[in-house]
Amino acid sequence: MKRILVVDDERNLLKLYEKELREEGYEVLTASSGREALGFLDGIAFDLVILDIRMPEMDGMETLRRIMESPSSPPLILNTAYSMYKDDFLTWAADAYVVKSSDLSELKTKTSEILKRSSKTA
């Protein structure tokens, strides 16, 4: 079973993503801050990280940079309410950029695509 880490400071959203992705058949862990996420990543291997950008303290971009520093960094989807970060070249390092929507189909499609791709390469 693929393991996914969802990082978002909005608890309601975490609840939603956790539930929906679990229904899709993934093992889901949630972190409500960048720092917490990095803590998880230190000890547990994930197949995918879904990361919000706008967060207090350490924002998504910083978290992204830190994650990327590790040699065995997992694939990553940036999931944000802002589309403007797309112009930031750092975000290009992510495997996908999804603008938050109540319709989770795009997020789910991207998730399954990336997981399929990474399992092929693996």
Added chain:
Amino acid sequence: MNEKSHLELNLSLSSGVSGLDEILEGPRWGEAIIFHFTNPREYSSFLNPILPSLAKEGIQTHAFQLQGIGSTLTPDTEKCHCHNFHQQISHPERLSAQVCQLIRLEPPRSFFLFDDLEAIEKLPGYEQRVVELLRQVVAEIGRKQSAAYIPLSRGFLPSAEMAQVKDLIPVFVETWSLDEEVHFQILQASGRYSERLFQRYKIDRDSIKMFSVADSKQYAGALEQRTRESLELYTQKVHVESDLQRRVFELSLMNEITRSLLSTMDLEEILHRILIGVTAKEGLGFNRAFLLLVNETEQVLEGKMAIGPSNLDEALRIWGALDGRKLSISELAALGKEWQRQDAQVNKLARGIRIPLEDRAHLLIELLRLRQPEIIRPDFPSHLQSQSVLHLFEVDQVAAVPLLSRKKSLGLLLADNRITQKPIAEEELKHLETFANYAASAIEQARLHEEVRRRISENERHIRELEAMQDRLIHSKRLSTLGELASKMAHEVRTPLVSIGGFANALLKKKSNDSEDCEYLKIIVNEVRRLERIISDVLTYVSPGIPRKRIVDFRRLVDEVVMMFCLPLKEKQIDVSIRSDDSPLCRADPDQMKQVLTAIINNAIESMPECGKLAVHLGCQQSFLRISVSDTGIGIPEDKMGRLFDAFFTTKSTGSGLGLNIASQIVANHKGSIYVESKLGEGSTFYINLPLTSC
């Protein structure tokens, strides 16, 4: 008493004119004699001889001066007392009172010599006042038994008043003169019965001679001569008058042209009036007039307008209608318009004229170049081509005058007498030149006017553009402030919407399809989606991203977008067909293109009631990819078509009014084009063309 004075008078009073006393039986005391004269010399011929005889008799003589110093009717002041009544000529009553008082104060048997009463000013009612003056003077003379000579020039009093004067005057002498001779006839003399009295006499060197038959003949001859002379004068006068009339017409034309140049009257109208001036009887009186103008852009001399009758019948009708009517230029111009329509022939002829300026051999072009007025005749010296011109106008003579403006030829004014065949005089050519000058200055003025107007409108346009730019600046500044706020809000709203819509969707999956909750949840889900679309539109509008292009499979993109609408499509039972030629690939920003397609497909779905058809077609055409989206919806009214892609324009009660505006902006950023065809009640088709190469 009367008889006695008569006797005395006979002995002592002489007229001084030898023979006159015999005829008149002498002037008598108590009488005034009127000399009705034309030339002052006639009165003098009686006046001057009497002075010495009065002096010899020792009779006191007074002269009443009315005309001031230098009057020819004032006798030698040494021989009589002069009284100046020059100041009273505007007050006949005052004059009368003073004169009568003087007569009264002087001893009886004084002699009074009057100046020409014509000096009295012809103020209203002067006629009766003069009669009254004479009445009082005659009465006073009678009362005082004095005597008076009163000259009265012909025409000073109207006939009614003359009759009254004759009634109250004792002796009335009619005088007139022919060359150096003075003639007279005594018309009335109270108490004389001589046969000789009423014959005609002439004064010949201070003596009286009877007017003989030979005299009569001579007189008649002189009269005839005089009549001939005056007839000649009259002819001259008529000539001068008609010349004057033409001048007046010319001046009023000029006045009108000047005025019209200041007013809004257009050039056509002015030129028309000038042609009227050339053909009107009061003007130059030509039969026909043509105006040819140089067309600078096409480098030709072309017929602009013409007036004049096309045949004798028409000419007679028009001239007959105008005969004896005095019309102003504007009235004539109105009439001219009336028959300009019937004038098709001259105008056809005029408009048919079109000579290239480079055709230097053409006589009219040469005249234009020479800038000389000419009468073109068959024997026109310098040119063989005069024949062809004359043939064109079907005449023997044409007057041609250039329209000159600052040494530049603007065109030609032509005039002929096709109907009357009257030869054209050199003098008429000169007059025509005057009219041509008016036409030239009118054209020049109109062109300047046009130029000024063009400049002004250009300036106005610049100002308008500047203002619009300023407006846009202010607008965009406001928008950017507004945009920041909107962007902040939109982002903040987006997150809770994800929770609401997401959980509603999660609940929806758990419910059986027909439950009431299911319907409500669907509403929540759909409305949240709509809000999200609006937010996304607003955000894109506020800060449109730079397209990040890569190869996009548009078939897949369309499938994805249509998928997003699967719910409303299912609900409205809309039939979807997607057709594509193989590999509809194109470099584009996939996210932005998704937005374009979302806007258009959303629009299509919203325009359709239930059971519509949505057809998307993708195809490569030469250098671009064409995406067409057709619906069977209500269509777009024609008046809304133009504003369809404007921001905040919407016909719907929902929606941001930004979708299509953003779509068109994105397509434009991709150097593509977007347009729509629509039929009311049948549906619309949106076309997107994206270039395949340069992206």
